[in-house]
Structure formats: C-alpha cells, structure tokens
Amino acid sequence: MTDAATAVPAVRHNTVEAGLKARHAKERRFVLYGRLAIIVALSFLAVLLGRIVLQGYSTFIDYRVSVPVFIDPARVDPADVSGANFDVLVAQSVMKQLAVPDDDLGQNLDKVMALMSNDLGFQLLQQVKADPHLIGRTITVKGPLKADAALYFKGQIRRDSDQDTRKLDDIQLSWLDKLKATGAVTSGFNTAFFTHSDSTEPEQAGVLGAVVGSLLTLMLTAAFAVPVGVMAAVYLEEFAPKNRWTDVIEVNINNLAAVPSIIYGLLGLAVFINWLGVPRSSPLLGALVLALMALPTVIIATRSALKAVPPSIREAALAIGASRTQTVLHHVLPLAMPGVMTGSILSLAHALGETAPLLMIGMIAFVPGVPASITEAATVLPVQVFIWENASERAFHERTAAAIIVLLVFMILMNLAAILVRRRFERRW
C-alpha cells in the first residue's frame, strides 16, 4: 500500500462537510414529523376523553328530594296496600309543601308527578307493606328526582330557552327552585348508578348488572381461551413437526385474528345457540363467542413469547436428560409466562370492549337485574352503552358517557395489570 492510496484528498473532505448541513436538517425534519404525529394522536385522544368526561361526569351527581308523606287511612286500605296509588300521595305531599293548589283537571298534580321519580312511591309501598301500622302516620321518604328535573339542576335544561322546546315548563322550574331553596332537594354522589341495574327510568338506571355481566363473561372467556390458546401455542411451537400442515394451521390462525368480530357472533348463533342449545344472551354464551375471538390473539402472543426464550435453555434441559415435556413445563413455559400473561390480559381487555358479536347472540335484551348464574340473561358494559345511546330520553345520554367511563376504567385497570405482571415476572438470562 502506498501513501497516495490511503490519504483522502482534501477536496473530498470539503464535499463531506458541505453535505453535513443538509443531513442535519433532514434529521431535524424527521424528528419534527415524529413529534407532530404524536401531538395529533394525543389531541385526538384528549378530545375523545374530554368529550366523554364532560358528557358523563354529571351522572355521578344526583339530586334527591325528601318528602314527608301522610299515609291517609282513607286512601290506603290495609287489606290491599298494593292497590293504593302512592305516586299520587307523594305528589300531593309535595304540592302541600309547595302550597300549590289542586285544580279540577289535576294538571298541577300531573306536573308535580312529572318531577318525582316513581322510586319514592315504590319506597312507600314497600315500607307500608312491611309494616301496616304506618297507615295514619307521616313518613319521610327520600329518593331521586325524575331525570328531567335533575337535568334542570345540572344546567342541561335552561330557563331562558323557549318553554315549548323543553320538557318542563316555567311553573315546574319555579317549583324546583322553591324545593331547592327550602332544602327539600339535596345533591350528592350518585351511588345508585353503581348499585342499580338497567331501568326504563333514567334516574333509576345503573351499571351494576352490566358490570357483573361483564365480569362473569370475562372470567369465563379467560377460562376458555387461555388454557386452550396456551396449549395450542405450546404444541405448535415446541412439539409439532414443521411441515405443510402446520404451515396451513399457522396461516389460518393468523387469518382468524383478522376476521371481523361480528362473524364470530354469527358462528356463535349457528353453533352455540341453534346446534348446542346454549341459553341465548347468557354470560356463558357470550364467553364462548368472545373466547373464540380471543383465541388467535392468545395463540400468537404465546407463540412469540415461547420463541423469545433462548434456545440455549432448551438445549441445557434436553442435554441433562429432561424429556421434551419437562423442558417445556420446567423451563420454557415459566420463562415465557410474562409474555403469555400480558398477551392474554390484553386480548381479554379487547374482548371486554367487544360489542358486535354479542349483538348477534341476543345480548342486547333489556335486563333489569343482576345475572344470578352464567346461564341467565345478562348484559355487558359495551352493550349497555349501545342500548343507552339508542334510548330516546335525554338523561340516558349522560349515562351512556358515564358507562363508557366505567368501561374505560376497567380497561385501564386491565392494561395496568398487564404492565405489573410483566414487571413482576420479567427475568433476565
């Protein structure tokens, strides 16, 4: 080698230097694009969450009225307590409190009844039924205002709007103001939203049934999808011969992960309901369908977790004389466990938010109670959101947003669990 060949001519140094500026500028632009992309993504997220929170937070405040009601012996027959109209009794007591005279047509009575939830009358009925001695006495009942009345206090019905365009007229609004001023109406945290199930009356509707339904469905989905998915993945990754059949299976699993979820609903309808006779709209049925949907994701996540275990660990175990099953159970699977768990939890979180396949299997029914078993009709959170969103009463719209908030909290908790599991069990080798 000669010196002439090793030395770079000075001219070329200058060429490199001249290009440097352009290179740095390019790099800065590239970083800028990345930042812009993140800003766009975050702002969409902020708008979405902001809208939901703004629309839904008012659900967590409720307005309750307490009314002293005289149980008139002339109106309530001890022999037939259920025959008495307690809603009218409540309304008349409120009218007395407000000093509103009754008119011949009963218009004022109707207007007051439109402000009071029938939960008040229902409470009275229960109390008097339990203890008929209450007849002739005055009981103070406390219960929610009707949803429209609550919307006025929440500022969603405005006095300055045209009377004909709102559900409550000026007189009703002034009564509400008076009740508030006298302290008969108080506001507080809406516990009923978490202790009640769905109802036709917005002020009495809650998410308990949907939460319990979702939890039952989720647990069953995990019980079906995780063992089957992990076993399938372990077999494919560790035991199956690599041939044309396993290639076909692998391609099909990857395809199944991309199948639209509503197709799984159709499959569930045909196979589980029509053929196997699983009770429709039950958590069991929902879980079977969602497990089918989650299965490909669990398999793919488990396989990639198994692939990430270094082959040296398998060799070490085999070389000491462990059988293939022992190698997998003692070494490979424990090391893959964080990945398996994270993948499973994330696919379950996905299943938790799934609506479309459940609509196909009849989980859209109005279910006013908490499901007592896995074969009883139930609803789940995303379907509850769907049902309320379609309701005509305006007060259901804030409940829709509130149910979404509950669903999102569940999702965040599950994702958090996935992160914690990963942190806790992550090992180095």
Next chain:
Amino acid sequence: MNLRNTYNSGNSMPSDQLEAAIQPAAASEALGGAPVKIAARDVNVFYGEKQALFDVALDVGAQAVTALIGPSGCGKSTFLRCINRMNDTIPGCRVLGRIEIDGADVNDRGLDPVLLRARVGMVFQKPNPFPKSIFENVAYGLRIHGLANKSEVGDIVEASLKRAGLWAEVSDRLHASGSSLSGGQQQRLVIARAIAVNPEVILMDEPCSALDPIATARIEELIDELRTQYCIVIVTHSMAQAARVSQRTAFFHMGKLVEAGRTDEMFTNPRDSRTQDYITGRFG
C-alpha cells in the same frame, strides 16, 4: 433389550444393568490397548440435502480427553452432537451409521434419548445455567431422573460443586441466581450440573470460547481432574488448548475425519498434509 423399562423400574443408575448386558469394553489397537468407550462407524449426517459428515469412523477411549479440532464448519460439533443425539432436536437432520457406547448403539430405536443423555452429559459453548438458583441448577438432573431422595440431594449438589471447583466461591450463596455468576463460574456451574447425575461421558462444545484466559485455565485444570473418572470429548478451536488438555486428537476437515491419534504425536508429527497445514496455521 428394553433399556427404557430397565431404567424406569430401578432407582439405581441404569449403567449398572447396561454394562452387565453388553459385551465388555473392547481394547482397541488404534488406542494403543486402552479400553474403547465410544466407537463410531460409517457416520454420515445430513442437514436436509446438505451432507455434513462423511463416513466418520472414530474410537474414543475411556478415562481420557479426546479433542476434536478443525476449521469452522468442518463437522466436529455435528459429530459431538451425534453422541448424545442432540441432533434429534434439529429439524431435517438425519444421522446414519453406528455410534456405540460400550457396545450399545445410541441410535437404537429402543433407546430413549432421555436415558442416553442421563449417561452422556454436555457442556455448551455459551454458559447456559437455568434462570434458577445455583442449588436448583445442580439438583435439576437429580430431581428429574429421581436419582436422589431429599436428604441426598444436598450432599450430591455439594460434592458436584466441589468437583467442579466452584464450592468455595458459592457455598454461602447457593440460593442466588445461577445467572448472577461470572461467565467462568457459570461454565463451572454447568459442568457441576452435568456431573451431578454421574454420567459416563461428558461432551464439551468449545467450552472456553466465551471465557477470558484466567477462566479458561481454570476450566482446563478442571477437565484434567475430571478425566480420571469420565470419558471426555471436547471440541475446540484452540490448538493450544487441544495440546494442553487432550490425550488424543481427531482432526476434521470438510466433514471428513482426516486423522486421529495421540495428541503429542499429531502435533509433532502429523501424517496428513492437511493436518500439518492446519496445526501450523496455514489455513483455518
């Protein structure tokens, strides 16, 4: 003979029954009268269509270190992995020919690879302790083979670590993770794991190539001590190492066994010109 049943029914080492059943170790002329432990004949290995070993025939003596040397890709590791059938785990790999340990063919259909690998331990290039405690690493083989009851396990673990020269360094932290040790310590831990089940043969696939010179010297010392009890086959890239630790050397080239003989003779007076070229550093 059903080796599997013999092994499963007894709780002592299977070798007792094995040795009684097969012919006594033949003395090989090639080994200068020393007993033969492993005899390979007509070994051909294919990876799919590609042939990796051609008609290899080699006798390996008992209680001696045999070094397999040769340039990269010459088939020495492939041959080593035939002895404990680790090639079974590679898809598309076919092994033809006979490899006998004490006269019994390792490729016999009736022989469970699990039993074979309990008799033939292996140490790999990269230290691969299990991500478990030091104690559990050594005890693992005993546990899966059911070779020791609970009270014996501790003693055997201690004895194995002592023989591997690691006891003094780890006796106070047996429950620390095996991967917390240094590379050289990990390799000795892996050797302790292999000898805990009391194998007859130990295969070593470039055991020092990931270690520094001091750790290498330590392992080489250990190999020399272990030779009195085990038949050791070691693959190495380092000619100096082969010269230091082995009594016999086999030189592989392009999938063929070129030459095998006493190490001192081979390094001073190779018969084949390719061996000469390799050990003098002309290629490889």
